[in-house]
Amino acid sequence: MSQNADAAQPHPKSRGAARRAMRRGPTIDDVAELAGVSRGTVSRVLNGARYVSPAALKAVERAVRTTGYTVNQSARSLVTKQSNAVAFVLSEPQERLFEDPNFSVLLRCCTQALAEHDISLILMLESSDAERDRVLRYVRGGHVDGVLLISAHSGDPLVADLARGVVPAVACGRPGGPESAIPYVAAEDTEGARQMTRHLVAQGRRRIGMIACPQVVGGPERLRGYRDVLGRRALKRLVVHTSDYSFAAGAAAMRELLAESPDIDAVFAASDLLAAGALAELRRAGRRVPDDVAVGGFDDSRIARETDPPLTTIRQPLERVAADMVDVLLRLIRREPASSRLLPTELVRRESA
Amino acid sequence: MSQNADAAQPHPKSRGAARRAMRRGPTIDDVAELAGVSRGTVSRVLNGARYVSPAALKAVERAVRTTGYTVNQSARSLVTKQSNAVAFVLSEPQERLFEDPNFSVLLRCCTQALAEHDISLILMLESSDAERDRVLRYVRGGHVDGVLLISAHSGDPLVADLARGVVPAVACGRPGGPESAIPYVAAEDTEGARQMTRHLVAQGRRRIGMIACPQVVGGPERLRGYRDVLGRRALKRLVVHTSDYSFAAGAAAMRELLAESPDIDAVFAASDLLAAGALAELRRAGRRVPDDVAVGGFDDSRIARETDPPLTTIRQPLERVAADMVDVLLRLIRREPASSRLLPTELVRRESA
DNA sequence: TTGAAAGCGCTAACAA
DNA sequence: TTGTTAGCGCTTTCAA
Numbered sequence: 001m002s003q004n005a006d007a008a009q010p011h012p013k014s015r016g017a018a019r020r021a022m023r024r025g026p027t028i029d030d031v032a033e034l035a036g037v038s039r040g041t042v043s044r045v046l047n048g049a050r051y052v053s054p055a056a057l058k059a060v061e062r063a064v065r066t067t068g069y070t071v072n073q074s075a076r077s078l079v080t081k082q083s084n085a086v087a088f089v090l091s092e093p094q095e096r097l098f099e100d101p102n103f104s105v106l107l108r109c110c111t112q113a114l115a116e117h118d119i120s121l122i123l124m125l126e127s128s129d130a131e132r133d134r135v136l137r138y139v140r141g142g143h144v145d146g147v148l149l150i151s152a153h154s155g156d157p158l159v160a161d162l163a164r165g166v167v168p169a170v171a172c173g174r175p176g177g178p179e180s181a182i183p184y185v186a187a188e189d190t191e192g193a194r195q196m197t198r199h200l201v202a203q204g205r206r207r208i209g210m211i212a213c214p215q216v217v218g219g220p221e222r223l224r225g226y227r228d229v230l231g232r233r234a235l236k237r238l239v240v241h242t243s244d245y246s247f248a249a250g251a252a253a254m255r256e257l258l259a260e261s262p263d264i265d266a267v268f269a270a271s272d273l274l275a276a277g278a279l280a281e282l283r284r285a286g287r288r289v290p291d292d293v294a295v296g297g298f299d300d301s302r303i304a305r306e307t308d309p310p311l312t313t314i315r316q317p318l319e320r321v322a323a324d325m326v327d328v329l330l331r332l333i334r335r336e337p338a339s340s341r342l343l344p345t346e347l348v349r350r351e352s353a
Numbered sequence: 354m355s356q357n358a359d360a361a362q363p364h365p366k367s368r369g370a371a372r373r374a375m376r377r378g379p380t381i382d383d384v385a386e387l388a389g390v391s392r393g394t395v396s397r398v399l400n401g402a403r404y405v406s407p408a409a410l411k412a413v414e415r416a417v418r419t420t421g422y423t424v425n426q427s428a429r430s431l432v433t434k435q436s437n438a439v440a441f442v443l444s445e446p447q448e449r450l451f452e453d454p455n456f457s458v459l460l461r462c463c464t465q466a467l468a469e470h471d472i473s474l475i476l477m478l479e480s481s482d483a484e485r486d487r488v489l490r491y492v493r494g495g496h497v498d499g500v501l502l503i504s505a506h507s508g509d510p511l512v513a514d515l516a517r518g519v520v521p522a523v524a525c526g527r528p529g530g531p532e533s534a535i536p537y538v539a540a541e542d543t544e545g546a547r548q549m550t551r552h553l554v555a556q557g558r559r560r561i562g563m564i565a566c567p568q569v570v571g572g573p574e575r576l577r578g579y580r581d582v583l584g585r586r587a588l589k590r591l592v593v594h595t596s597d598y599s600f601a602a603g604a605a606a607m608r609e610l611l612a613e614s615p616d617i618d619a620v621f622a623a624s625d626l627l628a629a630g631a632l633a634e635l636r637r638a639g640r641r642v643p644d645d646v647a648v649g650g651f652d653d654s655r656i657a658r659e660t661d662p663p664l665t666t667i668r669q670p671l672e673r674v675a676a677d678m679v680d681v682l683l684r685l686i687r688r689e690p691a692s693s694r695l696l697p698t699e700l701v702r703r704e705s706a
Numbered sequence: 707t708t709g710a711a712a713g714c715g716c717t718a719a720c721a722a
Numbered sequence: 723t724t725g726t727t728a729g730c731g732c733t734t735t736c737a738a
Binding site: 380381382392393396397399400424425427428429430431432433 | 730731732733734
């Protein structure tokens with residue numbers, strides 16, 4: 001109590017001095033002493049509180065509160081071999097993705113969902129080779145309990161590692177290549193694309209082009225959906241491929257489409273950003289939207305409401321994608337069964353089509 | 354060498370069995386054994402390599418490589434009391450900020466800069482009270498070596514903690530309130546606003562309005578710069594306040610401005626997003642930009658190039674802001690002196706003004 | 707320049 | 723239900 005621990009125990013056994021010098025908080029021993037129980041009991045209440053008498057429980061809880069105790073994660077991890085952290089890795093030149101409003105909501109929702117489980121999100125980029133190496137070492141080193149993989153590229157050694165089960169992982173969108181050993185969560189891209197294409201057809205549009213992006217997650221499915229509905233009307237010259245989901249790529253693609261097929265009367269862009277670029281190009285070319293040409297997007301991201309005219313688009317339930325990714329990952333970490341999930345999309349009608 | 358450690362040492366001293374059961378990587382002892390040196394020597398080469406003979410150094414390096422050893426951060430942290438991680442905390446209802454393209458580049462650049470120092474970035478949101486609590490506990494618990502504070506709000510208990518030096522911290526933009534005990538990195542907002550306002554004046558604009566956002570980081574300075582240049586010409590009815598840097602707020606503000614001052618011939622918006630909203634509203638109102646009214650933004654974010662017409666704006670060197678934040682934080686962590694930094698802005702002329 | 711040994715704070719197995 | 727104890731893998735004195 002009023003005893004001075006330093007004076008009483010000048011021996012190395014006295015932990016107090018060193019700790020205080022380090023300006024660290026109270027340890028489990030401090031709590032135990034104050035609560036008048038053993039360290040083991042404190043540990044038990046900290047984890048689940050099984051086999052603890054109500055009296056002990058109360059005493060410990062009080063002691064925790066009055067000391068302001070927080071567990072030392074490092075010490076805990078050292079023994080449990082769990083870090084209580086997961087990596088959120090962007091396995092693609094990130095500039096592109098960081099530009100995408102979808103990415104932000106994914107990141108935000110994942111962070112939130114993890115926080116509810118007291119798990120930290122560690123953001124890692126994989127753009128340069130050096131970064132790739134670092135991520136690989138980090139994951140292999142067991143620094144995280146799991147990985148949220150954002151834009152999986154099948155050539156990535158990390159993807160190979162994860163497919164081999166080095167550490168639990170969940171991808172956003174079906175990872176390319178045969179490595180679909182990694183479970184994933186995604187929107188029903190194919191069906192979404194069908195919804196949009198059907199909508200365009202129902203509007204009486206005859207020459208419906210597509211700005212596709214088959215290299216990027218979700219891209220192949222969206223192109224397939226378009227083709228499913230149009231069949232032979234999906235003329236080769238009506239679909240142009242871009243290498244990413246950017247505004248600039250959308251504008252360039254639209255220009256090409258206009259040059260190849262001046263009689264085009266509708267365009268389905270594989271993402272809202274692409275559609276926004278197309279819109280800009282159409283205005284430049286003097287075509288009215290939707291009067292001359294209708295434009296459909298995909299995502300229902302923020303920009304869909306900010307373009308002129310606002311975009312008719314396919315809503316992807318990204319908040320749910322994020323929540324489900326976290327849910328699946330946590331199950332995997334707990335070694336519970338969990339598998340890929342596909343979430344439904346929805347047509348959102350605005351003014352562009 | 355070819356000895357089987359398990360067979361040779363059936364005693365508890367044999368760490369091999371337990372480790373292997375856990376599917377963990379090699380430990381420092383494995384490296385030491387393979388290199389034929391003691392654990393202490395391995396540790397020395399791992400950290401700085403002082404007082405190590407060239408022979409030992411080489412042997413250890415080889416052993417590290419062949420075993421694929423990675424240090425166990427938890428074990429290291431337990432003794433060094435350093436986590437090698439910093440928190441990136443968003444101390445504001447995040448939806449707003451996540452919507453802001455500036456935020457993305459800040460996050461990306463900070464992650465990159467930290468990765469170069471092998472430090473992880475832990476993303477934390479502070480929107481709900483529960484989250485606020487969690488962040489506070491986390492930081493106080495010593496889980497991170499430092500904090501990058503994104504949108505400091507003076508009422509925040511975390512800000513108070515950080516100002517008291519609980520853990521090193523750097524803010525982005527001057528933290529509101531008297532808590533400027535926290536060093537910060539920011540653009541020269543005031544001067545930037547002056548540049549834009551002078552530009553508008555030089556264009557012969559007579560009635561120059563402003564869409565200001567004095568509640569948010571950088572906002573007060575930008576408003577001051579506008580007033581510095583305009584003096585008494587900064588009529589009350591020419592400046593409207595918004596509560597955030599969003600597209601919607603920009604549109605609403607522009608509507609108000611148009612209603613109050615139909616003769617307005619220029620607008621300086623405190624952010625590009627705000628300017629984009631204003632542009633949309635102007636088009637709706639049938640005003641041509643820049644012919645009827647010139648529009649100036651602030652940030653030079655991605656959208657400045659995507660609006661119609663592209664925005665004339667003030668470039669904020671966000672990549673450098675991020676790099677400097679990390680630099681200052683690392684100095685602080687190393688207990689080196691470091692103080693706030695202000696970075697120069699630049700006028701970028703496009704078509705809107 | 708090196709090795710031995712003492713912990714860092716915690717969990718988990720075991721005995722009581 | 724509880725206390726005791728043996729490590730988790732590492733850094734860091736301290737001697738040698």
